[in-house]
Structures are given as C-alpha cells and as structure tokens.
Amino acid sequence: MLIPCPHCGPRDVGEFTYGREAGKARPDPASASPEDWNDYVFYRDNPRGRHVEYWHHGQGCRLWLKVTRDTVSHRIEGAEVVGPWAARTGSDA
Amino acid sequence: MSGYRLPQSGLGVGQAIDRGKPLSFTFDGKRYQGFAGDTLASALLASGVDLFGRSFKYHRPRGLISAGVEEPNALVTLRSGARAEPNTRATVVELFDGLEAVSQNRWPSLGFDVMAVNGLAGPILSAGFYYKTFMGPTRKAWMFYEHFIRKAAGLGAGTTLADPDRYEEMNAFCDVLVVGAGAAGLMAALAAARSGARVILADEQAAPGGALRGDAVASDLLAELAALENVTLLPRTTVYGYYDDNTLGAVERVADHLAVPSEGQPRERHWTIRARRVVLATGAIERPIVFGDNDKPGVMLADAGRIYVQHYGVAPGEQVALFTNNDGAYRSVAALSAAGAKVTAIIDARRTIGAQAQAIAQASGAELLLGHAVTRALGGQRISGIAVAPFDPARGASDTARQIAADCLLVSGGWTPTLHLASQAGGAARWDDTLTAFLPGAPTQPWRAAGACNGALGTAAALAEGARAGTEAAESCGLAAPAVTLPKIADEPLADAPLPVWDARPPHGKGKAFVDLQHDVTASDVSLAHREGFRSVEHLKRYTTLGMATDQGKTSNVIGLALMARERQLSIPEVGTTRFRPPYTPVSLGALAGQARGGHFRPTRRTPMHDWHIANGAEMIEAGLWLRPRIYAQGSETVEQAYVREARQVRESVGMVDVSTLGKIDVQGPDAAEFLNRVYSNGFLKLPEGKARYGLMLREDGFLWDDGTTWRLSDTQFLMTTTTANAAPVLTQLEFLLAAVWPELKVAVTSVTEQWAGMAVSGPKSRAVLAAALSDIDVSNEALPFMGVRKGSLDGMPVLVARLSFSGELAYEVYCGAHHGEAVWTRLLAAGKPFGMIPYGVEALGTLRIEKGHVAGPELDGRTTAADLGLGGMVSSKKTFIGSSMLDREGLTDPRRLKLVGLVSADGGKIRAGAHLVAADDKGQPPKSLGHVTSTTYSPALEKYIALGLLEDGPQRIGEKLVATYPLKNIDVAVEVVSSHFFDPDGSRMHV
Amino acid sequence: MSDAISPLKGHAEPCTAGRGAPGVELAERALVSLVQVAAWPDTAEQVEGIVASLTGCAPPQGPSGSSGDAEGAILAIAPGRWLVESRDPRLAQRLAGQIGPDLGAVTDLSHARVAIRVSGPKATWVLAKGLALDLHPTAFPPLKVAQSAIHEVGVILRRVSPDNLGGESFDLYVYRGFALSFWDWLTEAAAETGYRVSRPGSA
Amino acid sequence: MARYSVFSLLGNALSGNRNWERVWRSPEPKPAYDVIIIGGGGHGLATAYYMARNHGITNVAVLEKGWLGGGNIGRNTTIVRSNYMLPGNAYFYEHSMKLWEGLSQDLNYNVMFSQRGVLNLAHTPSQMDAYARRGNAMRLHGIDAELLDRDQVAKYAPGIDMSAKTRFPVAGGLLQPRAGTARHDAVAWGFAYGADRQGVDLIENCEVTGFLRENGAITGVETSRGVIRAGKVGVAVAGNTSVVLQKAGLNNLPIESHVLQAFVSESLKPLIDGVVTYGAGHLYISQSDKGSLVFGGDIDGYNSYAQRGNLPIVKHVAAAAVTLFPNLARLRLLRSWGGIMDMSMDGSPIICKGPMPGLYINAGWCYGGFKATPASGWCFAHTIANDAPHEYNAAFTLERFAQGRVIDERGAGPRPELH
Numbered sequence A: 001m002l003i004p005c006p007h008c009g010p011r012d013v014g015e016f017t018y019g020r021e022a023g024k025a026r027p028d029p030a031s032a033s034p035e036d037w038n039d040y041v042f043y044r045d046n047p048r049g050r051h052v053e054y055w056h057h058g059q060g061c062r063l064w065l066k067v068t069r070d071t072v073s074h075r076i077e078g079a080e081v082v083g084p085w086a087a088r089t090g091s092d093a
Numbered sequence B: 001m002s003g004y005r006l007p008q009s010g011l012g013v014g015q016a017i018d019r020g021k022p023l024s025f026t027f028d029g030k031r032y033q034g035f036a037g038d039t040l041a042s043a044l045l046a047s048g049v050d051l052f053g054r055s056f057k058y059h060r061p062r063g064l065i066s067a068g069v070e071e072p073n074a075l076v077t078l079r080s081g082a083r084a085e086p087n088t089r090a091t092v093v094e095l096f097d098g099l100e101a102v103s104q105n106r107w108p109s110l111g112f113d114v115m116a117v118n119g120l121a122g123p124i125l126s127a128g129f130y131y132k133t134f135m136g137p138t139r140k141a142w143m144f145y146e147h148f149i150r151k152a153a154g155l156g157a158g159t160t161l162a163d164p165d166r167y168e169e170m171n172a173f174c175d176v177l178v179v180g181a182g183a184a185g186l187m188a189a190l191a192a193a194r195s196g197a198r199v200i201l202a203d204e205q206a207a208p209g210g211a212l213r214g215d216a217v218a219s220d221l222l223a224e225l226a227a228l229e230n231v232t233l234l235p236r237t238t239v240y241g242y243y244d245d246n247t248l249g250a251v252e253r254v255a256d257h258l259a260v261p262s263e264g265q266p267r268e269r270h271w272t273i274r275a276r277r278v279v280l281a282t283g284a285i286e287r288p289i290v291f292g293d294n295d296k297p298g299v300m301l302a303d304a305g306r307i308y309v310q311h312y313g314v315a316p317g318e319q320v321a322l323f324t325n326n327d328g329a330y331r332s333v334a335a336l337s338a339a340g341a342k343v344t345a346i347i348d349a350r351r352t353i354g355a356q357a358q359a360i361a362q363a364s365g366a367e368l369l370l371g372h373a374v375t376r377a378l379g380g381q382r383i384s385g386i387a388v389a390p391f392d393p394a395r396g397a398s399d400t401a402r403q404i405a406a407d408c409l410l411v412s413g414g415w416t417p418t419l420h421l422a423s424q425a426g427g428a429a430r431w432d433d434t435l436t437a438f439l440p441g442a443p444t445q446p447w448r449a450a451g452a453c454n455g456a457l458g459t460a461a462a463l464a465e466g467a468r469a470g471t472e473a474a475e476s477c478g479l480a481a482p483a484v485t486l487p488k489i490a491d492e493p494l495a496d497a498p499l500p501v502w503d504a505r506p507p508h509g510k511g512k513a514f515v516d517l518q519h520d521v522t523a524s525d526v527s528l529a530h531r532e533g534f535r536s537v538e539h540l541k542r543y544t545t546l547g548m549a550t551d552q553g554k555t556s557n558v559i560g561l562a563l564m565a566r567e568r569q570l571s572i573p574e575v576g577t578t579r580f581r582p583p584y585t586p587v588s589l590g591a592l593a594g595q596a597r598g599g600h601f602r603p604t605r606r607t608p609m610h611d612w613h614i615a616n617g618a619e620m621i622e623a624g625l626w627l628r629p630r631i632y633a634q635g636s637e638t639v640e641q642a643y644v645r646e647a648r649q650v651r652e653s654v655g656m657v658d659v660s661t662l663g664k665i666d667v668q669g670p671d672a673a674e675f676l677n678r679v680y681s682n683g684f685l686k687l688p689e690g691k692a693r694y695g696l697m698l699r700e701d702g703f704l705w706d707d708g709t710t711w712r713l714s715d716t717q718f719l720m721t722t723t724t725a726n727a728a729p730v731l732t733q734l735e736f737l738l739a740a741v742w743p744e745l746k747v748a749v750t751s752v753t754e755q756w757a758g759m760a761v762s763g764p765k766s767r768a769v770l771a772a773a774l775s776d777i778d779v780s781n782e783a784l785p786f787m788g789v790r791k792g793s794l795d796g797m798p799v800l801v802a803r804l805s806f807s808g809e810l811a812y813e814v815y816c817g818a819h820h821g822e823a824v825w826t827r828l829l830a831a832g833k834p835f836g837m838i839p840y841g842v843e844a845l846g847t848l849r850i851e852k853g854h855v856a857g858p859e860l861d862g863r864t865t866a867a868d869l870g871l872g873g874m875v876s877s878k879k880t881f882i883g884s885s886m887l888d889r890e891g892l893t894d895p896r897r898l899k900l901v902g903l904v905s906a907d908g909g910k911i912r913a914g915a916h917l918v919a920a921d922d923k924g925q926p927p928k929s930l931g932h933v934t935s936t937t938y939s940p941a942l943e944k945y946i947a948l949g950l951l952e953d954g955p956q957r958i959g960e961k962l963v964a965t966y967p968l969k970n971i972d973v974a975v976e977v978v979s980s981h982f983f984d985p986d987g988s989r990m991h992v
Numbered sequence C: 001m002s003d004a005i006s007p008l009k010g011h012a013e014p015c016t017a018g019r020g021a022p023g024v025e026l027a028e029r030a031l032v033s034l035v036q037v038a039a040w041p042d043t044a045e046q047v048e049g050i051v052a053s054l055t056g057c058a059p060p061q062g063p064s065g066s067s068g069d070a071e072g073a074i075l076a077i078a079p080g081r082w083l084v085e086s087r088d089p090r091l092a093q094r095l096a097g098q099i100g101p102d103l104g105a106v107t108d109l110s111h112a113r114v115a116i117r118v119s120g121p122k123a124t125w126v127l128a129k130g131l132a133l134d135l136h137p138t139a140f141p142p143l144k145v146a147q148s149a150i151h152e153v154g155v156i157l158r159r160v161s162p163d164n165l166g167g168e169s170f171d172l173y174v175y176r177g178f179a180l181s182f183w184d185w186l187t188e189a190a191a192e193t194g195y196r197v198s199r200p201g202s203a
Numbered sequence D: 001m002a003r004y005s006v007f008s009l010l011g012n013a014l015s016g017n018r019n020w021e022r023v024w025r026s027p028e029p030k031p032a033y034d035v036i037i038i039g040g041g042g043h044g045l046a047t048a049y050y051m052a053r054n055h056g057i058t059n060v061a062v063l064e065k066g067w068l069g070g071g072n073i074g075r076n077t078t079i080v081r082s083n084y085m086l087p088g089n090a091y092f093y094e095h096s097m098k099l100w101e102g103l104s105q106d107l108n109y110n111v112m113f114s115q116r117g118v119l120n121l122a123h124t125p126s127q128m129d130a131y132a133r134r135g136n137a138m139r140l141h142g143i144d145a146e147l148l149d150r151d152q153v154a155k156y157a158p159g160i161d162m163s164a165k166t167r168f169p170v171a172g173g174l175l176q177p178r179a180g181t182a183r184h185d186a187v188a189w190g191f192a193y194g195a196d197r198q199g200v201d202l203i204e205n206c207e208v209t210g211f212l213r214e215n216g217a218i219t220g221v222e223t224s225r226g227v228i229r230a231g232k233v234g235v236a237v238a239g240n241t242s243v244v245l246q247k248a249g250l251n252n253l254p255i256e257s258h259v260l261q262a263f264v265s266e267s268l269k270p271l272i273d274g275v276v277t278y279g280a281g282h283l284y285i286s287q288s289d290k291g292s293l294v295f296g297g298d299i300d301g302y303n304s305y306a307q308r309g310n311l312p313i314v315k316h317v318a319a320a321a322v323t324l325f326p327n328l329a330r331l332r333l334l335r336s337w338g339g340i341m342d343m344s345m346d347g348s349p350i351i352c353k354g355p356m357p358g359l360y361i362n363a364g365w366c367y368g369g370f371k372a373t374p375a376s377g378w379c380f381a382h383t384i385a386n387d388a389p390h391e392y393n394a395a396f397t398l399e400r401f402a403q404g405r406v407i408d409e410r411g412a413g414p415r416p417e418l419h
C-alpha cells in the first residue's frame, strides 16, 4: 500500500502508523456528556468500504494525515494534511 | 534404461546445454554426469534415472512429470548440512559441479520403501479418514497416534543448522513491469521500452524465452532489450505476489546456480517492485488427463518431453507414446522426431485433427490412433506399456482395451493459463469454453495480460498480444509508444480447442487414478468428498487436500474442479476455482527477511557512553531498542551483590547513572505552557523559568500512561522528558493533539532524545562533585534549589544541570550534547574520584527508587490510575486535560481497586516480582489473590528484602501480615504491608 | 571540538572491503552545526528569508528541496520546517537571536545526528537496498531531500548537487544512537559491490 | 447416521467407500425457527451445538453467507491456550480448555486437539517478572503453568537461537503444557456434524441482509434466501460484526475490523514440536501434523475487510522466524492469507444480550477466538437460552467500556491495533 503524503509524495505504508478513524471530533470537555466521551474513545463506525482515517507519517515529515481509503479494496481516494499546515499543503489524490 | 542423451544433431536439440562442460554430481550418493545448462532433472533423465521420489500418503514411486515449476513429484533435498534444502523441485535446479541431492519420504531406500504398504490400505486411508478415527480409547489417545502420524507425514527433513548464506532486498520503481519473458513478455517489454518507459522484465527461468527459449526469435528480441538502458532484465527472478497499489514481490536467485555464493554476494535477493503498470505474460501450464495408474514413472507432460529434447538434448524414453486431446501437443512429436527420438504411438481422443498435426504424425512414423484414449498405464515401478481403448466424447472410453508397449507416455490434456498473479489482483477468473480453461478476470489493479496466460496460446498470437499490451501500458503512463513490427515466425501447430477430456477411465477401469499427484488425491477421493457433502470447491480442497501441496495444484486443480462439476452436474465455471494466494511458487524465508536477521533483526540504540560502559565491565540490558548498563560487576559479584554495593555507595557517598535513554522532547512556542497544561494531569502554567516539575500523563480513558520531569528553560521553551518506553508514542500523541485537537496553539515539538546525553549524579556528595567539576554554575542550595535548572558548561562543553532526585538523595541530572557525553561522563567521574564516586546501573537505580516508593514500568502497566498509585494529588480538579473527562467512571473509582503499598519481608525471605499476595490464613487450594508484587529489591538502606505491590484495600491493610506466594516455584514468603515510602519519607535527604 | 566523539569512532575508519573494485565510497562527514528551524504557518516566508540570509544560501526550491553544500545548506524537511547545516558553531544561537517565539522555534540538533556521505557509481544501487524511494535522477534530482527509513532507522537523505561532487552522491543524516547499527547495515549492503571508507570529515 | 470409528472406516472401505453419508444435511430454510444464529464459523456452530446439547433447543438454524467454516475458523493458526492473567478471562478460557480436552469424543469427530504446549519467550528480567505474575495468576486460577529458564527453553524448542549475538537473547519463558493446537477445519466440521445430528439446520450460501423488527424487538432476518422469522437471533460473525449489526441499527460498536495474515511453509519432517511465541518479534510458530510450519505475527494495523495483507508484515514475520530459528532461512513459504478480525477496545470478547430484545451478540475475539470456540458456544448458548449470561461470560458486556471495567490483558488501552 502506498499512502500519498501531500508533502513527501507517495510512500510505502511501512513509513506510517495508523491513528484511528477520523470521523469523530474530540468532544469539548466543557460541554460533553459521559456518553459523548464513551462514543469518542471506545466506539467506531468501522465501515466496510469508504473510511476516513488518521495516519501519521512518522518515518517521514511527521505530519498527521486524514486519508480516505476503501477498507475492502484498500484503494486510497486521497490524503490531506491535518492541522495548521493543512491550508499550505493542500491535498493529494 | 529409459531416458537418454540424444546425439548433437543441429538446432533444436540441447540448445541450453554446453556439451563441452561436463559436470559431476550425486543423487542418493550415486555419482552422475551432466552438462552445464542442465537441470538436475534433465541430467538424471539423461542418465536413465526414472524414479525421483515417493508420494506423500501412499509412498508410490514417482518420476518426472514436468520440466518446470509445476513439478509435483520430483522433489529432492538439495545440498547438505547447513545448506540442506528439502522439497526442491529437480526440474528447476540448475546443475553445478559437485551438486548433492537425495530423495525424500522413503525408507530404507527410494527403490524399496516400507511405507508403500500404505498403498494396500488405500481404501481406508481415503480422504479425511483421520477425522473419523484415532479418538479412543482415552481422551489423550490422539496424542499417542499423532506421534506416529507426525513422523510419517512431512516430505523432506529440514536442517537444524543455521543457514550460512546472506539475503538482501532491493526496492525498484518502474513505469512498466513485465512478468514473464516468453514471446508475449519479450514483445511487451520491447514495445513499452521503445517509448522510453522504465521497464523491468522478470522471468523465473535460468534464461529468458519461455516456450520460445533458445529460439532465434527470442534471442533477437532479447539482444535488442539488453541494449536499452531503460530496461532492467531480471532472469532467475520469480514475481511471487501482487500486493496493493501495484506493489509486487519478487525473488531473484542470485547464487542458487552456484555451489556457494561468492564473497559479498547474497544467495537470493528480494525485490519490492512498485510499478505504474504491469503486464502479466506468465504463460500457461500444460495439464494431464486422468487414467488408471497415471502416476507411474514414465508418464510425462507432452510439452515437458519437447523441452527435454530441445533444451537439454534428452530423450524421455526409447519407445515414446503420446496421449493428447489437442493439436499443440504434436509439436512435441515433431521435436522428438527431429531429434531422432522414436515416437511409437499417438493416441488422440479426437476423431479428427488439424492438417499440420496430421503431417507431423505421419512424418514421425508413429501409429496414429484417433478417437482413442489411454485408460491405464501398465508396468511395475515404471511404465512398460499402456492400455488403449476406443473413446467417445459422450460415453467415454470403453472397457475393451489393447496394449501398446511404451517406456514413456507423453500426455497433454490442454493448457491452463498461469493466472496466479492476475487472480491475486483481479476478479473471478473467466471460463473459456473453446480453450476449456480459466482466463484472467477483471483487473482490480492496473495490469493487462498477454499471451498464453490470456489464452493466446500460439506464438504469433502471443507476440501480437505482447506488443499491444506493452504499447498500451506505456501509453497509459503518458508516454508515446512507437509502433513495433512483429518478428516473423515459422508456422506452428495452431493452438486449437482441445476436446474436453478430464478422466479417460472406462466404466470398470482399474488402478488408482490420481488428480493431485503429490498429495495422492484420487478421482475417487473427489467422489467421496461429494458424497459426504464437501461440494464447494473450497470444501473439496480442504477435505481432500487437493491443491494444497508444494505445487499448489498447478497441474491438478482444474481437473479436480472438472470432476466435482461432473459429480454435481454443473458446468465448471458454476463450480468455480479456489482462491489463489501468494506466493505463486514457494519463496524462502531468508529472502523475505533480507538483511533483517539475527543480530540485525532490528536496529540497536546505543547511548553516548556505551563504549565506556562496555570498557568498564558493564553488563548491558535491553530497554526497548536501547542497551543500558544493568550492573558494573566487580570480580565474581552476583547481580544482587553488585547492585547492593552500587546502591549503598550512592546513599553513603555518590554515584552516577546513564539516563540518556529517557525520551526528551523540545516543546517551544508562545502557547507551550498552555499546551503542557492540557497534556499533563497536574498544573504547568505557573511553573517558573529555571524550574522543573514532575508531571503525569493520562490516556483519554483516564488511566495512567506516562510520567517524567519537564523543565522550563525559558518562558516559551520546555524540555520534556518521558519514560524510555514511551518516548516515541508520547511525541506522536503530542503531534496529534497539535494537529487534530488544538490546531490553534502555536507550539512546535521536536524529539531531542538523541541530542542530549543525560547522567544522574546522586548521593550526599553529589553537590561537592558538581562544584568541583563545574566552574560557571553555583550549585549551592540557594543558587540551585530543589527542582532548579541551570545552564552552564564543563571545559567549554555546554551543559544543563537540573536538581532532580529519583534516588531520594541530594541529586542532579547533568545533560550535555550527545557527542560530548563520554567526555562529560569521564570528567565528572574524575571530579568524583576523591569521594569514591562510582557508576551504577539500572538495577541499583531500581533499588533506590523502590526504597523511595517511586513508581516505574511495573506499576505503570496500563491498568492503573493515578489514585491507585497514591498520585491522586497530582490530578488537578481545577482544569481539564487529556483523560480528565473519563476519570470518575465507576470502574476507576471502585474502592476495591488494587492500590500501591510497600511490602517488607517478614521472615528474611526474598520477595519475588510476580508473586501474588494472599491472606496469611487463606487455606484455599488455590488461595485467593489479593494483589501482586510489582517491583522488588534487597534494600541496603533497610537491610531487608522489600517490594512494591498492588493490593486490594492496600492502604487499609498497612501493618497486616500477608503471604507473597509464588506457586510457579512453590515459594511462599511472609510479608508485612507497609507504606511505599520506605526510606526517608519526608524527603529530608534531598532537600539539603 | 576535540571532546566530541562520533558514535562511528573506530568503525568508520579508512579501509577497502567487499567484492571487486569499490562501487561506493562511504565517509562520515564532520558535523559542526545542524539546527532545525520551525516556523508558524503565518511566518513561514519570513523565517525562510532569515534562514537564507543568515546562511547565505538561497531558499530551497519546492516542498522537498534544498540549497547549498557541505559548507552550509538548507534542507526543507516539512512544511515550515528546515534543517540547516553549517560550519559555524554558533549557528543555533544566531538563528535563535533572529527567530523569536513570535516567528518560530529553533532547535539545535548538532549532536542528534551523524552525517554520512555515500557516493560512487553504485551509490543508488546500495541505498536502494534499504530505501523505499525512487532514486532515479528524474524522480530524485540533485538537491532533492527525503525523510525516510532504512532498516527502521530514520534517515534524512539528500542528493548532492553534481557540480559539487558529481552524479551519484548522497548525504545522509542518521540518528546518533542508531548510527552504528546503520553503519553495520550499510557496510553489509555495500559488500556486494565493494566499498571504500575514506577518512572521517574528508568528504 | 453411523458413528465414526475405525470399524466404520473398515466397513466402508470394503464397500468401496460408497456408503458414507453427508456429514451435515443441506436443508432448505424453514420459514421460522426458535433461534437463528448468524455466522457458520466456529462460534456460530458451537453455539448451535450446545444450544441443542445443553438446553434441548433444536429448532435452530445457523445461517452462513458462504461455505461453513470459510471465515476465521478456517484460516487461523490454531493455537489453543488458557494462559490468561485477569479473572474476567481466566475462568472462561480455562473452561474452554477443559471442553477441548474432551471435544473429539463429545463430537465423535477427531478435532486433533494436541496438547504439545505453548511457550511464550521472555528476553529481559522484567519480562520474566511479568510472565511470573501471569504464571502465578494462572496457578491461582487452577491453570497449569511453568516458568522455564534458558536451558529448559533450549530443551523444549531445539533450534531456537540461544546465543547472546541474536538481537533479543532469550532469558526464559512461560510454558503452558496443556496448551497446543487443534485442526481448524475439523473443529468447524465437527461442530457442524454434532449440531446437524441433533436437528439443527445448517444453511449455507445464506447471507443475512437485514433484520425484522416488531415494536423494538428483533423477530427475524432477511437473507439472500428469503425472510426467516425467529424468536431469538444470535450474531456470531467475527470480523463482520459491525457490518451485520449496522443492519440492526447499531451503527457504532467498540470494535474495529483488522486484517491478520497467516503463513504456512512447505511440509517437513518434525522440526518444531510445541508452539513457540516470540514477543520481541511478534511471531508465533508451530508445525502442523501434515508437516507445514504454521506461523503468524501482528495485524497489518489498519482497518480492513479484505482477507489479504501487505508486504511489510510478510517480511517482518519472516525476519522474526529466521531470527528465532536461524535454521529456517532456506525453508520456503508455501502460502499466505489473511482473515478479518473483530478487534475489541480492550482485547477481550463481548458475549451478551444486545440492546434490543431478541438480539444477542458474540464478538470482539481479536487474535484469540479459536481457542475460545467451545466455551464461546457454551456461554453464548446459555445466554440466549436463559436471557442471562453464564458466570464465565458475565464480564464480557458492552457496558464495561462506559463503566471503565475493561479487561485489558495488555494494558494498551482503547487502541485495538495494539491488542
């Protein structure tokens, strides 16, 4: 599997570590209920097919990426940088 | 005597061998001669050897079936000693001088094998018989039978010696990878290369060419390719697996054709090939036809016969017969006649055949029997003749057979395209009724198939398809591919539609009829599987083990499917194929491992003072990938004697320990303090510059994760330290939080673990040592108070000094540039000499921290909370932080949770880590565990064995007597529960 | 500094080894200063300008570009992050002097890595044994930078400009603690083509 | 049908093996059943078997989308052990071990359960301590365990590189002598045979595509072979748990599906007797009765529903194998494949009533569900029959995550890819 890092270009999956599904935002501690936390920390959509997930390019630029990948074909639709640099790197499909 | 070497008679006989280079080798200890270019199989065949091995279950005598990778029978153990290679196909072993091979799975000898009696028990040893018996008399009965079954099973014997050879890997990138260098592959590679594309052409055989190997057409194409610098030719390279994103795995046999690899040369090289486009030109494998005793030595695939003649100049027999259902097989007859080998009879199941086949038959002078079939092979340990009967497509063969003498029977039941890679990266295979074969399904990755593997069996067709595939592949890479002109070829037997004949046995046919030769799966086993309901092809495979042998059913699977289809009265495509999996042919584990082996399995991390530790007698110990000094043993000291001496010296005077392995993270930016305050469970906003603070990190689920001190170097810069084990995960987590959770924070985090060497100087005399060593830092209590951090230098080398104590003594951590680590370390030791300063290892480090009740790895086991470890006070209730929101779930606040306590040995016995704590009066068998011992040591300070433990109602039990039980060694030690702060509880010693 | 000790001391010593005429030349380069500069998204251009003027190197071209030579170089290693090499021992202080927290962060890594130069006709062949990177000149031209791993060891790789040393020549920056392990891998990988180790710092 | 024995073999041999009957019938689905089990893997079949055997409920159907035993039961490395540390797991897996010990006789089908032992290697004193804690816990739970020193390891598994030069020298290990392996396919077929003989309908090529619901309760399923009603529906679909339960409206579970690869070598005369696991290299290896080395490693580490993996793990597992056993380097890999694992958030299973009446859940098996097969069936059948958990699966609830009562043998936290 090759993950198209927007900064480094396509790299072997071995350079990356899988984070977690990217669908859910971390709840706001100020307002969130125990259920919200339980849902964020323990529960997963785990779809068969299109999946948006976090990957970390730990053996490369060390950016966190949001990768859209099919969990059956493993085909990657695209990857974008997560965080403050997102705007300046764009995405790679 | 059957096979023999043909005299040199012009082209088309023995093109692959060099008769000028004789080689000598042994098989089962007997010495033979062959020629350079021979395979082990061709050389043995030329020497008249026909018995190559014994089958898996019935131990039937077996000979050569093929001349290639599909060989199910001729498996030998190649080489000897540490280089012994069991289950090696003689058909793909390139002969070298001094080669040693022995046959397998027979006792006492290949000629006479006692286990052949299994053959008589045939009906009992039917498919899956073992599931129905060996169940009694006792429950353990199976263990008894299994012992013998294991001995009987297996093929060759593996070696117990370490492989002396090396393996390597290579990463390759290309526009077009062409797999297979036959007519189609050569043409595809050339067409693609002409566009300037970066092309890799891999072929598993000793020389490229495939079915055209040795032919002028192939050599011309090859010469042209070899001249192009944008083409990489990989002979002896098997592409075995097709992985995601057009990543393919291949193994190049760099030195397998030599007795031993030369200096520096790997035996095999694993290629990870990342191709933009792939052309699969993997050819086709001939399949046999089932009849009685079709496994007798002397029965061989027709194209193999051609190859032995044309490549190796070996006639497979003196009286050769052919049994076919298609025209293509007549080229074998042509090849034999051309070489002067005698073909006595041609048995063709069809009533009419092509004109060219007709002509070849006539020219050969063989008796031509149309509308006939071979119903049984006759003879003892090898065939001496065949039974031939009239054959009708509808009704099959009749029982009335006539006999024809033959010492070799060539069989062709048609061709099976080599779909392995296509299927690994594609949809279900398509059935083609005319070819009676499965063809590649729809690609799920960017490849195209060409040639025989795509059903284009003729050379002309293969060349044309190859050219098209190569051009298209280049064009889809955005390159302009100039048209290529196809080489002219002599006309050939058209690869016409074979007559579907799978099982030629007459109604009352005799003899075992084999489908899977290696696993001894017979046609009646297929029927039995059907009868018992194992009708899905995947059930058929698993119940009978059809296609599960080392050849993965290359010559047998389709026949098995056809027979099951017949039983189920379905068409073959309705029955379907079993799933293709990597590797296409077996791949050595060494090649897959490459250089990552033995001491290099994973890299080793060494601290800046590593060489010094070794030079000074340290015993090193693994900590993650790091090596750390465990103890510096003196003379014949035991581990315990050494760490007790080291720890005592620290408490009495001063010692120094290497702490370079701690994770260190540079945290900088306007929001650095705010960031840390959200990450740690305790407050960091108000940490003053020049001060350090011990911090706790929780997981989101509220459990303890990591701890360490973090130093505020400036308003906006912190140096965070983590445990050795969590250095990488913590940095990754910080990066995640800054990217995904708090992108608004202006903070940069960078690992500086490798930048800093760290050493902890501990003991009452530590201040004096630093005072002596450091000129520009005032280390007095006032100038450098507890938890204070100062910058300075030592002999011009910049250092950071922090007054921290893990040991509970007056202590400092000195950090310096890693390249200076050894210099600073030795300078400090020199300064400490007057005070008897010693280096100490992680064992003494442990002793000192346990005496203080400080927690470490064994307590931070991922299941404990801050409160469990008495660190509840460090969990702020005034702020939110990672983990704060899930802290107060019932499971984390349950009063019955195990809590940290101290334990002292009540009877002087040694407390062992991993012991469990039980009530002294618990007479239960077994008793109930109330908790367990996490860390233990002999305490020089208390002069007894002490330990930390996690205990139900821990704090309430202080003063109670318990037993630390260790059932694994039947050791019980009486312990008393005490506070975990064994030594100097008020910390007066570090505040001086 | 005389007290600075390389983790390759006693290992990367001059010698010729392996099979046939040396296909690669291996040398440890003495590192004086290696500093990471990280900018904030809104200060990237400004910080890049400062780095360029301080080092006298042009700003690197492209997301994974570099500029300069062993005397002084800027390597772009991530968005808004550069690795700066220089012979000036005070580089970190000088950068920090001009790049305050409002602009970014300066981190001295001079001791964190060792620099190894791999050059010669077989350099690409040998490195490709461990690097899952397309090193073909069209894909990896001079001055291009990549961060990747060889045998689990993180490496920063840069093809040195030809007018500097010629064709097949790469600078690698490897974590100090892994350096010896990496060197063992490198020399084993180079045995097939033969290699010469030249004097540390000489490259 | 006649029971299997050496005599039935002889008898049938004499009649040319023409009189064997189907091992299980191939019935048409009935319109309704008392209980439907979704998933014809080990757990589904075992549940049906014990449902009939222990609770007398025989109007049961097992619905399998493909062929029986084609899921993880048919693609696992067959290690059976009960070397668990935490009470929530220990009693359950030891119960399973006891069932294994009599399973062939109970089923009248030889599942080839072979107690040649499972050895976990340790490389440092602290790993030895951790294993001692585990081993002592096992002993205190009435489970067999032995702590081996280096010499005992060398004796137990000749061929292991015991030298100091190897990357992670062996310090010792924890051995469970009663542990071992069983023949994966035989387990599926044996339970199928046993269930079928008690009247359970085993229905293949029958994919569940939806659930019938009446006022909040599950009352049946829609399948590729039509609608089938049921009093109760148990779901035992391993890696497909999320997909199937989504059809019941549960869009969210404490489960991720990951691919785990497995490998077999060409077959050899006996070389490795027991099962050896190499923590430092993420490798477990044993030799099948057929002679192939069967081995596996870590999951690929990303969500997947594809029964295939990628090269990094293939190469890492091979590297671990030749590092632990340097004599295996010339040995050849014959076949590799993958299976989809239901990785739970604490590495422990879920066997409980579902959130709506009529629905029952059996999932979260991670690497470890083959050894659990008998106990899982036993306890799931009990839970469905009594609408209450058996004492052995009492802790395997869905609520435990919200409550913070996770059963985390590895202490890895909510990181399924690390369990």
Ligand SMILES: Cc1cc2nc3c(=O)[nH]c(=O)nc-3n(C[C@H](O)[C@H](O)[C@H](O)COP(=O)(O)OP(=O)(O)OC[C@H]3O[C@@H](n4cnc5c(N)ncnc54)[C@H](O)[C@@H]3O)c2cc1C
Pocket: D038, D039, D040, D041, D042, D043, D044, D063, D064, D065, D066, D067, D068, D069, D070, D071, D072, D073, D074, D075, D076, D077, D078, D079, D080, D206, D207, D208, D209, D236, D237, D238, D239, D240, D244, D260, D261, D262, D296, D338, D339, D340, D341, D365, D366, D367, D368, D369, D370, D371, D372
């Ligand atoms: C490579 C590998 C190695 C392993 N090694 C071990 C080991 O050594 N020891 C151990 O204890 N465990 C091991 N495991 C884990 C073990 O195999 C599984 O936990 C266990 O088999 C899961 O239970 P099961 O047998 O019921 O699952 P499965 O056999 O997967 O059964 C689930 C069934 O449900 C069916 N299904 C899915 N969706 C539907 C639907 N919609 N309708 C109808 N049917 C459906 C599937 O087709 C499948 O047949 C391993 C797993 C893998 C993949």
Ligand SMILES: NC(=O)c1ccc[n+]([C@@H]2O[C@H](COP(=O)([O-])OP(=O)(O)OC[C@H]3O[C@@H](n4cnc5c(N)ncnc54)[C@H](O)[C@@H]3O)[C@@H](O)[C@H]2O)c1
Pocket: B179, B180, B181, B182, B183, B184, B185, B202, B203, B204, B205, B208, B209, B210, B211, B212, B237, B238, B239, B240, B281, B282, B283, B284, B327, B328, B329, B415, B418, B421, B450, B451, B452, B453, B456, B457, B458, B459, B462, B493, B494, B495, B584
């Ligand atoms: N007339 C017939 O009945 C008939 C039948 C079959 C083949 N043929 C002949 O076969 C040829 C077809 O040409 P082609 O190029 O399609 O097939 P080919 O058999 O000539 O070449 C295929 C090549 O690919 C190699 N190969 C297969 N799988 C491989 C892998 N995974 N990795 C590396 N190498 C691999 C094979 O060893 C072989 O060298 C023609 O010459 C044709 O005459 C004729």
Ligand SMILES: Cc1cc2nc3c(=O)[nH]c(=O)nc-3n(C[C@H](O)[C@H](O)[C@H](O)COP(=O)(O)O)c2cc1C
Pocket: B538, B547, B548, B549, B552, B579, B581, D074, D075, D076, D077, D078, D184, D264, D288, D290, D292, D294, D307, D334, D335, D336, D337, D338
């Ligand atoms: C314990 C075990 C042993 C196996 N042994 C063999 C074997 O000897 N030969 C073989 O071809 N496959 C063997 N397999 C693999 C199966 O052929 C098949 O790949 C696996 O069951 C997965 O099914 P699939 O490949 O059809 O998806 C074995 C599988 C298991 C679980």
Ligand SMILES: [Zn+2]
Pocket: A005, A006, A007, A008, A009, A057, A060, A061, A062, A063
């Ligand atoms: Zn990247």
